[in-house]
Amino acid sequence: MRTDRCGDLRLEDQGRTVTLCGWVGRRREHGEHLAFVDLRDRSGIVQVVVDGAADLRSEYVIQVEGTVRQRPNDTANASLATGDIEIDAQKVTVLSAAEPPPFPLDDRTDIDETLRLRHRYVDLRRARMQRNLAVRAQVNSAVRTAMEEQGFIEVETPMLIASTPEGARDFVVPSRKEPGSFYALPQSPQLFKQLCMIGGVDRYYQIARCLRDEDLRADRQFEFMQLDAEASFVNQEDVLAFISYTVASATESVTGQRPGEIPQISWLEAQERFGSDKPDTRFGMELVELTEVFAGTEFRAFQADCIKGIRIPGGADLSRNRLDDLTEQCKQWGAKGLVWMRVEADGLNSPVAKFLTDNEQSALRQTMEAQEGDLLFLVADERPAVRHILGLLRIEMGRPPVTEGGLNFLWVVDFPLFEGIDEAGNPQPAHHPFTMPHEEDLELLASGDLLNIRSQAYDLVLNGWELGSGSVRIHRGEIQQQIFSLLGISPEEAQEKFGFLLDAFRYGAPPHAGFAFGMDRLIAILAGEENIREVIAYPKTQSGADPLTSAPNPIDDRHLEELGLRVLPPRQ
Numbered sequence: 374m375r376t377d378r379c380g381d382l383r384l385e386d387q388g389r390t391v392t393l394c395g396w397v398g399r400r401r402e403h404g405e406h407l408a409f410v411d412l413r414d415r416s417g418i419v420q421v422v423v424d425g426a427a428d429l430r431s432e433y434v435i436q437v438e439g440t441v442r443q444r445p446n447d448t449a450n451a452s453l454a455t456g457d458i459e460i461d462a463q464k465v466t467v468l469s470a471a472e473p474p475p476f477p478l479d480d481r482t483d484i485d486e487t488l489r490l491r492h493r494y495v496d497l498r499r500a501r502m503q504r505n506l507a508v509r510a511q512v513n514s515a516v517r518t519a520m521e522e523q524g525f526i527e528v529e530t531p532m533l534i535a536s537t538p539e540g541a542r543d544f545v546v547p548s549r550k551e552p553g554s555f556y557a558l559p560q561s562p563q564l565f566k567q568l569c570m571i572g573g574v575d576r577y578y579q580i581a582r583c584l585r586d587e588d589l590r591a592d593r594q595f596e597f598m599q600l601d602a603e604a605s606f607v608n609q610e611d612v613l614a615f616i617s618y619t620v621a622s623a624t625e626s627v628t629g630q631r632p633g634e635i636p637q638i639s640w641l642e643a644q645e646r647f648g649s650d651k652p653d654t655r656f657g658m659e660l661v662e663l664t665e666v667f668a669g670t671e672f673r674a675f676q677a678d679c680i681k682g683i684r685i686p687g688g689a690d691l692s693r694n695r696l697d698d699l700t701e702q703c704k705q706w707g708a709k710g711l712v713w714m715r716v717e718a719d720g721l722n723s724p725v726a727k728f729l730t731d732n733e734q735s736a737l738r739q740t741m742e743a744q745e746g747d748l749l750f751l752v753a754d755e756r757p758a759v760r761h762i763l764g765l766l767r768i769e770m771g772r773p774p775v776t777e778g779g780l781n782f783l784w785v786v787d788f789p790l791f792e793g794i795d796e797a798g799n800p801q802p803a804h805h806p807f808t809m810p811h812e813e814d815l816e817l818l819a820s821g822d823l824l825n826i827r828s829q830a831y832d833l834v835l836n837g838w839e840l841g842s843g844s845v846r847i848h849r850g851e852i853q854q855q856i857f858s859l860l861g862i863s864p865e866e867a868q869e870k871f872g873f874l875l876d877a878f879r880y881g882a883p884p885h886a887g888f889a890f891g892m893d894r895l896i897a898i899l900a901g902e903e904n905i906r907e908v909i910a911y912p913k914t915q916s917g918a919d920p921l922t923s924a925p926n927p928i929d930d931r932h933l934e935e936l937g938l939r940v941l942p943p944r945q
């Protein structure tokens with residue numbers, strides 16, 4: 374139906390007769406009959422000069438036959454790739470009429486998201502969405518190529534499965550053949566990829582759809598895509614190298630530049646310096662240790678397990694209102710209080726300055742390398758609380774927008790095996806129950822000093838977003854049993870839930886390790902979007918609904934009957 378795509382035409386095409394198809398964008402009248410019409414397809418926009426364009430409205434689908442000609446000099450448009458030329462239309466055919474679009478399609482307007490999603494097919498025509506989908510396709514393709522270059526093969530795993538152990542709520546699907554029984558939709562292909570290793574696949578990957586019934590946020594959807602990978606006869610460094618190579622290729626496919634080697638930081642160091650296990654290293658404002666400075670202080674509020682501070686360069690002019698708001702915010706994050714200090718020429722200006730000795734004040738200024746005009750924030754509390762609160766405050770004060778500050782990938786390694794102890798006294802796995810403890814810490818398993826056991830688990834972080842996680846796996850049944858029992862999972866329960874995995878271990882399991890990272894998050898950052906919904910063709914809203922198809926929706930009684938289900942009235 375066409376000889377060319379709109380966005381591809383250039384001055385060299387001058388004089389050619391072309392046939393183009395696309396949507397009518399903006400039009401500008403020129404005298405009584407002539408109109409300039411922007412014709413748009415996926416490749417871009419070209420200006421068409423139409424004589425008698427009365428019946429061409431916005432978003433009509435048309436076919437144009439015409440000649441490419443140079444625009445008169447003073448009308449060339451340097452901001453448009455096709456801006457040197459225009460099409461002198463000889464024949465225009467309307468292929469499809471259109472109602473006026475529900476919202477303007479230029480990229481400048483802020484449009485209600487529900488409206489956009491309800492008419493996603495119109496929204497997708499916008500240049501920004503077209504670009505985001507193209508970035509997505511590029512990243513998918515680069516990831517596949519990079520994994521294959523490294524000897525991985527793509528294996529597809531099922532969607533209807535028994536529950537997986539990622540720790541979120543499952544989406545379930547009722548079974549018609551066995552009323553009262555349910556499939557779970559995979560939170561990840563975790564168990565299947567481990568079984569692939571036992572099955573001799575050696576290096577597996579998949580761009581896998583994962584489903585988790587969790588509350589949605591800007592960087593979270595019910596369903597999302599992961600690059601999921603697993604390899605046999607490898608250690609942690611091998612996995613980091615595979616994944617580093619792949620994200621470098623993905624990045625290069627979009628930016629044209631290959632990022633350098635990805636630095637590593639231990640979980641503990643990340644917590645101490647950045648107050649986070651996913652530090653955004655695009656900016657400084659690191660947490661400074663002050664516990665020693667106030668070791669002998671008379672000031673009650675500073676007689677705490679730990680004191681740390683952050684320095685906001687040039688922040689002394691923050692208004693009192695803003696400081697009060699930040700204090701309130703910190704309390705909501707769980708702080709007992711927040712101490713602020715303005716660094717002035719003649720000393721520290723702060724409500725607590727009078728409680729601190731001159732020595733303490735000067736040691737503080739020195740340790741924090743404070744300059745006149747800076748603002749200091751201090752928190753005193755238990756160590757984990759101090760790290761947590763200052764970590765959040767640091768982000769609040771310093772985080773650059775997604776499009777600034779470059780791409781800072783970071784490996785966080787040596788995660789703890791357990792992240793805490795629940796009310797029933799059972800430790801909670803920081804990653805998942807198949808993660809291998811650090812070799813050096815294996816003896817702590819028996820000692821009861823559980824929270825100090827490091828694991829062979831690692832996260833990949835990009836600009837403060839957790840891109841993904843992975844670990845070296847337990848490949849021996851007896852260690853796996855030991856971990857299950859520490860987690861409070863009885864042998865019967867372990868058998869019932871993961872018996873197939875424990876059975877498989879008996880038939881020759883190679884040492885193996887793996888990783889998964891969120892494609893949506895990586896693509897969003899590479900496309901310069903804050904919200905992953907902008908890089909997903911058909912996302913759900915923040916409340917989990919799809920305004921386009923009205924999912925989720927009720928099913929009829931006959932269908933319920935067939936599945937052996939009855940719906941209870943809504944809870945009061």
Ligand code: ASP
Pocket residue numbers: 539560561562563602842843844887888889
């Ligand atoms: N299955 C894990 C996840 O989805 C990743 C991994 O351990 O490979 O987070």
